[in-house]
Amino acid sequence: MSAASRTPTLYIEGPAFWAPTLPGWDVARAAFRGEGGPVQPPARRPSPQVLPPAERRRAPDSVAIALEVASAAVQASARRAADLPCVFASAHGDLAINDYMCATLASQPTLLSPTRFHNSVHNAAVGYWTIATGCQAASNSVSAFTASFAAGLLEAATESAADAQAVLLTAFDVQAVGPLASALSSDGMLAAALVLAPQASERTVAAFDWELVPGAPGPALRSDAARALQGNAMADALPLFEALARGESGTLDLPLSGRLTLRLHLRAA
Amino acid sequence: MPLRIEPLQISAFTASCAAGTGTAALLAALEQGRSGLRPNDFGSTPLPTWIGRVDGLEALQLPPALMPWDCRNNRLAWLGLQADGFLAQVAAARQRHGARRIALVLGTSTSAIGETEAAYADLDADGRFQPAQRRPLVHTPHSLAMFVQEALELEGPCETISTACSSSAKAFATAERLIRLGLADAAVVGGVDTLCGSVLFGFNSLELVSPEPCRPFDAGRNGISLGEAAGFALLERASADSELLLLGYGEASDAHHMSTPHPEGVGAERALDDALARAGLQAADIDYINMHGTASSKNDEVEAALVARRFPARTHASSTKGFTGHTLGAAGIVEAVVSLLALQTGWMPGTVNSRTLDPVCGPQLRLAGARGAVRRALSNSFGFGGNNCALIFGKEAVQ
Numbered sequence: 060m061s062a063a064s065r066t067p068t069l070y071i072e073g074p075a076f077w078a079p080t081l082p083g084w085d086v087a088r089a090a091f092r093g094e095g096g097p098v099q100p101p102a103r104r105p106s107p108q109v110l111p112p113a114e115r116r117r118a119p120d121s122v123a124i125a126l127e128v129a130s131a132a133v134q135a136s137a138r139r140a141a142d143l144p145c146v147f148a149s150a151h152g153d154l155a156i157n158d159y160m161c162a163t164l165a166s167q168p169t170l171l172s173p174t175r176f177h178n179s180v181h182n183a184a185v186g187y188w189t190i191a192t193g194c195q196a197a198s199n200s201v202s203a204f205t206a207s208f209a210a211g212l213l214e215a216a217t218e219s220a221a222d223a224q225a226v227l228l229t230a231f232d233v234q235a236v237g238p239l240a241s242a243l244s245s246d247g248m249l250a251a252a253l254v255l256a257p258q259a260s261e262r263t264v265a266a267f268d269w270e271l272v273p274g275a276p277g278p279a280l281r282s283d284a285a286r287a288l289q290g291n292a293m294a295d296a297l298p299l300f301e302a303l304a305r306g307e308s309g310t311l312d313l314p315l316s317g318r319l320t321l322r323l324h325l326r327a328a
Numbered sequence: 329m330p331l332r333i334e335p336l337q338i339s340a341f342t343a344s345c346a347a348g349t350g351t352a353a354l355l356a357a358l359e360q361g362r363s364g365l366r367p368n369d370f371g372s373t374p375l376p377t378w379i380g381r382v383d384g385l386e387a388l389q390l391p392p393a394l395m396p397w398d399c400r401n402n403r404l405a406w407l408g409l410q411a412d413g414f415l416a417q418v419a420a421a422r423q424r425h426g427a428r429r430i431a432l433v434l435g436t437s438t439s440a441i442g443e444t445e446a447a448y449a450d451l452d453a454d455g456r457f458q459p460a461q462r463r464p465l466v467h468t469p470h471s472l473a474m475f476v477q478e479a480l481e482l483e484g485p486c487e488t489i490s491t492a493c494s495s496s497a498k499a500f501a502t503a504e505r506l507i508r509l510g511l512a513d514a515a516v517v518g519g520v521d522t523l524c525g526s527v528l529f530g531f532n533s534l535e536l537v538s539p540e541p542c543r544p545f546d547a548g549r550n551g552i553s554l555g556e557a558a559g560f561a562l563l564e565r566a567s568a569d570s571e572l573l574l575l576g577y578g579e580a581s582d583a584h585h586m587s588t589p590h591p592e593g594v595g596a597e598r599a600l601d602d603a604l605a606r607a608g609l610q611a612a613d614i615d616y617i618n619m620h621g622t623a624s625s626k627n628d629e630v631e632a633a634l635v636a637r638r639f640p641a642r643t644h645a646s647s648t649k650g651f652t653g654h655t656l657g658a659a660g661i662v663e664a665v666v667s668l669l670a671l672q673t674g675w676m677p678g679t680v681n682s683r684t685l686d687p688v689c690g691p692q693l694r695l696a697g698a699r700g701a702v703r704r705a706l707s708n709s710f711g712f713g714g715n716n717c718a719l720i721f722g723k724e725a726v727q
Contacts, residue, residue, distance in 0.1 A: 065510040161448035164525040176530035177587040181490035186713025189581040197579035202469040202488040217505040241456035318483040
């Protein structure tokens with residue numbers, strides 16, 4: 060099926076990563092390369108400087124971690140956030156807010172908080188990002204259960220390729236809490252981001268060609284640091300960031316479903 | 329400005345909402361000026377408001393193979409898929425292209441959260457979900473798209489867009505890119521959202537819910553009426569015989585506020601300009617506009633001003649939220665279907681329930697429906713987070 064596709068080579072800039080044990084790309088990169096370990100004690104949730112001070116404290120965890128890595132990716136790409144279309148991906152959105160909403164509706168529905176309600180939309184994080192950075196370009200919010208990173212990457216890649224423009228991809232999920240945790244699992248917090256560009260630049264860390272192939276399984280994780288994060292609902296982001304950390308070239312399969320896989324042919328810069 | 333795109337053919341389309349199941353019922357309501365809204369009777373402690381509720385979902389049975397996905401939202405999806413022969417149209421497309429070459433891009437704001445709410449109202453003694461409710465495939469935003477992919481036996485790229493009330497409009501844009509890049513030969517797009525406590529009490533907490541049937545663009549409007557709907561369209565590459573086309577789309581952000589539109593409609597106008605540029609059209613080429621027109625004070629003020637300053641007086645603009653209620657993530661597809669029906673039949677709906685237009689409205693805004701030559705139609709969808717999408721449909725390719 061790749062014969063019919065017209066997908067141009069894309070270039071990755073500014074990989075960014077945040078988890079409590081790997082708070083930042085430098086720490087994560089070293090750990091994924093087996094050159095360092097997780098930080099102890101784990102970091103507290105980030106306080107993204109892109110938000111006004113009052114909002115830094117009030118922001119839901121999902122927004123805090125998403126904006127932290129989005130800022131880091133844009134900074135490392137040396138681009139202007141206001142110019143970049145953005146795709147945010149999350150399997151479940153903010154699970155703590157879902158828990159609050161459902162618990163409140165079951166007890167005192169008329170006391171629902173208006174702020175928590177508007178923060179409950181799946182696109183809350185990308186909404187705060189566009190407001191904080193003055194970005195009036197297209198913004199998107201994508202979900203695909205266990206394939207949410209792959210789906211977000213596909214969306215960002217098609218946006219970048221179709222209009223020959225750089226696109227910010229940000230992916231995140233938070234811990235499942237409350238009764239909802241008996242039905243859904245997601246451990247801890249994990250956020251990752253990168254910028255996809257249609258041309259190489261001095262910030263390019265890797266290039267890739269891409270195609271859709273019949274369902275092929277994703278690769279096994281190679282580092283203890285990545286394996287320790289597998290319980291998070293955004294864990295399907297880990298193989299790409301591990302490969303970027305290790306400067307690897309080669310085929311990387313990211314399942315989109317049981318029947319379809321996004322195959323990257325990765326070349327380290 | 330984005331470059332022009334090759335139009336895509338709309339091979340099939342359908343919508344089911346409070347105004348009717350399937351396009352014939354919807355068109356009849358639009359032609360007769362018949363609102364589908366009713367006093368709120370949803371849930372055990374209904375707020376004093378009006379809703380666009382779809383009848384029969386409580387008794388609807390999914391086929392046994394699809395029962396693991398059972399919830400109100402997926403039931404409405406199933407109802408919607410069966411209208412207008414849509415299931416058969418997709419089956420034929422599957423034969424033409426192969427299941428792996430058909431993408432599925434669906435928009436939803438709350439997906440199956442109503443089922444999650446129900447689980448919270450019936451926890452076990454340990455405060456956990458009852459065993460029958462421990463269904464990860466239901467309690468997640470992608471539930472709708474996974475269910476529909478299974479129901480339609482599709483195997484191509486499958487994506488949920490969840491950008492609040494622009495969700496299912498943006499599905500058209502994502503699908504166009506997938507087809508243009510050769511990653512799919514066809515796409516099923518659309519969306520489903522159902523009434524649930526989260527949205528009824530949530531919009532109520534923001535004081536955006538009207539105690540009466542919503543009156544878009546009325547000087548005395550006082551809030552929205554929530555609704556539920558399912559809608560779908562099948563997109564393929566166009567040919568010389570194509571009768572209905574997606575000509576353009578635009579997506580843009582307000583960068584202003586989470587739940588209030590930009591006062592000058594900056595994002596809405598950028599989405600409009602991008603859609604016109606992709607279609608190769610000017611504002612004056614648009615015959616009918618289906619406005620977002622929620623009947624919230626701010627949305628209607630900003631959107632009416634945008635239409636007044638950008639379009640000629642002859643353009644017929646209306647909001648159909650008074651027919652259907654605001655169906656949130658499904659609004660984009662429902663109103664795309666209304667726009668396609670306008671192209672197909674020449675019927676440009678009015679703005680039902682509204683009586684006295686807000687002075688901010690230009691001559692484009694019409695309370696009464698009208699018949700005319702409709703060659704190009706624009707549909708606006710705007711969502712929380714300042715997320716805007718504009719779609720342009722037409723009867724023939726732009727020369």
